[in-house]
Amino acid sequence: MAGPLGLPPQPSEQEFVSCLRNGLILCNTINKIQPGAVPKVVYNPSICTSWDIQPLPAYQHFENLRNFLVAVEELKLPSFEASDLERDTLDSGSVAKIVDCILALKSNHEWRQYAMDSLVRVLADHMFNSKENIDQYLLKSWNQGEKDPIKLFIKIMSGSLQEPQELRTSLLNIGVEFTSLQTQLENDFAQLGTQIRGASAAAHRYHQAVKENRHLYNMLQELRGNIRVFCRIRPMFHEEAKCTIDYIGSDGSLMVIDPAKPQNARKIFQFNKVFGPTATQDEVYRDTQDLIRSVMDGYNACIFAYGQTGSGKTHTMCGPSNRSNEDMGINYMALNDLFQISSIREDVKYQIRVQMVEVYNEQVRDLLILGSLTGLLILKYKSTLEIRSCSSNGGLSLPDASMHLVQSTADVLDLMKLGEKNRAFSSTAMNERSSRSHSMLTVHVHGDDISDSATRSCLHLVDLAGSERVDKSETTGDGLKEAQHVNKSLSCLGDVITALAQKNPHIPYRNSKLTQLLQNSLGGNAKILMFAHVSPEADSYGETISTLKFAQRASTVELGAAHLNKESSEVGELKEQIDGLKKALAIKEAEKATPPQKMKENVPNLDGSKQITEQNPPRPRRLSIEDPAAPKNGTVNNPDERKMLKPPISGLNRRLSSDGSMREKKRQEFNAAVSHIHSKFSEGETFKENVLCDQVEIQDSADEKASLDDENRRGIVATEAFHQCSPGTCDPSCCSQLPKMESGSQVHLHQKTSDPAAILDESVTAPDEISLVAKTQTRSSGINASRRGYHIRKSPQSTGKFIHGSQRR
Ligand SMILES: Nc1ncnc2c1ncn2[C@@H]1O[C@H](COP(=O)(O)OP(=O)(O)OP(=O)(O)O)[C@@H](O)[C@H]1O
Structure with a gap:
């Protein structure tokens, strides 16, 4: 490592030590192992040709030796004292220290050599394996057996020195490309922004147009009249029987004749539309459909079927008992349409729920009580439902009737089957399967719009029980009682229609459960469609005339414009709060007004229905010309x-x-x-x-x-x-x-x-x-x-x- 020392081949210890004494060999050696370990080696080139002949001056010895020993210390190698080299007679201990230090230097050198070799080998392997930065020449030399790692490493390093330049060039290129891409991207974003703004303006205009369209559509309906009357004539049961229908006009006119007295004048009636005996369920529904769309827009609607027993009311509303898909009645088709419209209107999220009740013998009963009526269910089914004022109860007139969320027409079918199963039917001489109650399927539609407003509306689908002449229907016992209740409630409905037609200030809604249930719809809050059903047989002539007159009168009723039940979500919440506060206030006031022991008896009626009844006792029917408020002397000053x-x-x-x-x-x-x-x-x-x-x-x-x-x-x-x-x-x-x-x-x-x-x-x-x-x-x-x-x-x-x-x- 230090070059020739000028020592004999087998030097004595003395000779060896004296050769090291001036520190030059030691410093050069340690500098080889650790370059720069002794930054400044003192020597005299003119005199220093041979280590032993021309010794350095003492200060040089001392300085080199001191620097060497400091470097040895830093390398944490075994050291010795400077004096160990000065002694002429070396004892074995001091020589051993010097030898140990020299051997340690040697091992350190070898270890470093080995580490360097390994490092180079690993690097070379890695580079070779990854095939990066190894040019063909290197590969060739490697393959040709140039396995000296140092040489190879030097070659690699010298090769890599050229790379930064290439890298810099490619970096510059990438930078240019990146800038152009960035510009391109910015342009694209700007374009996209313009397109999105355009699309959003178009969407806004579209929503405006849809709103306008709905508004105009409902205005058109109002112009047509919020109460519309259709007449439907059932096919004859026996071809040979005499028929009362003389002529059906396409303009809604209907001419009837009494086959028993053909000499009598024909009677002409005018309706919005008349469906003849051959009209299919689909044709009938097509003219009903626009009402369904209004329900989705937030208007209340009521469709009811009226007519004598056996004239086809249940056929129109539900379909025949052994119906197929084509024979489905209005109830099913209306709900089907509601689902379709709700799936088309993506801007509104709809929730559709149904209730189904019947009015049987002046009692309102839930028809959607599940299959096996056991225990509590029986109690609930048998107990009658109370009709409440709609202003409380969130607009529900029958809050206790079960409410069912429906999500598909299959759900509806299941519920309708259940309802029909629970409904009161029996066989009479006039109809094999005669409904003995008025049934009412109520569909509640709740729509939440993207503009954060909500619509709540309901559609009543009413299949009235038929009026019947008990002599003809040959009913007795319970059947007779049922018929009497049906006739009475229909008569009350007639009273209400008459009062509405005559614009009377008092409308006798409270005289029957049926009219109470329909109050909200008939009271001008809904669009109404009435189907007057007629049996064409000659022996039903009297009932036919009665039905047609009733229907004609209904068509003269002028209802106000139906309300759009739309409000922002905030208004909805506030209304709920007001309802809650009203209830709390009512309870407080009742507590104040009632002595504690009587509290139980006079629990306030929160919906106000009882109070209304008390304040407005049902007035006597108008046959007895009533005016309890009129002065006794018979004068009316107002x-x-x-x-x-x-x-x-x-x-x-x-x-x-x-x-x-x-x-x-x-x-x-x-x-x-x-x-x-x-x-x-x-x-x-x-x-x-x-x-x-x-x-x-x-x-x-x-x-x-x-x-x-x-x-x-x-x-x-x-x-x-x-x-x-x-x-x-x-x-x-x-x-x-x-x-x-x-x-x-x-x-x-x-x-x-x-x-x-x-x-x-x-x-x-x-x-x-x-x-x-x-x-x-x-x-x-x-x-x-x-x-x-x-x-x-x-x-x-x-x-x-x-x-x-x-x-x-
Ligand atoms: N348009 C029609 N086409 C074919 N059959 C009909 C039609 N209308 C009614 N029917 C049939 O006439 C019979 C009586 O009809 P439905 O039961 O609907 O009368 P209704 O008015 O509901 O009677 P009720 O008041 O006694 O319940 C049923 O068998 C029904 O299928």
């Missing part, structure tokens, strides 16, 4: 009240009774009609069931109107209603001028006025309602009855209508 009691007089009527001589004749006719009524009352209950299609039309006479107007001007005329009372409770002087009633009669027509010369002045067009308004003259001198005129047109069926409806009539 002109509005007078207007209310006295319906407008038609021009036709005016023309009819211009002749004063007719008045007396009319009075006689009226007396005859009332006597007829009395005799019919005495025949008892059965009669009431047999007079469904009877009618009385008592028409106003224009000349009487003229005379009344005249008297009104003079301020002496007042209007008073008839009222009804039990025999024995009325003042005989009040009714002395009326025809005497037979003993045992349940109902007593009684005029409240003290003036005996009451004149009837009211036209009644309702088949099941009669309003008799008495025009009373209160002149103290009395009145000549002949001055009053009334016109009664009485048909053979007329009298029954007079009493059709409630028992109180």
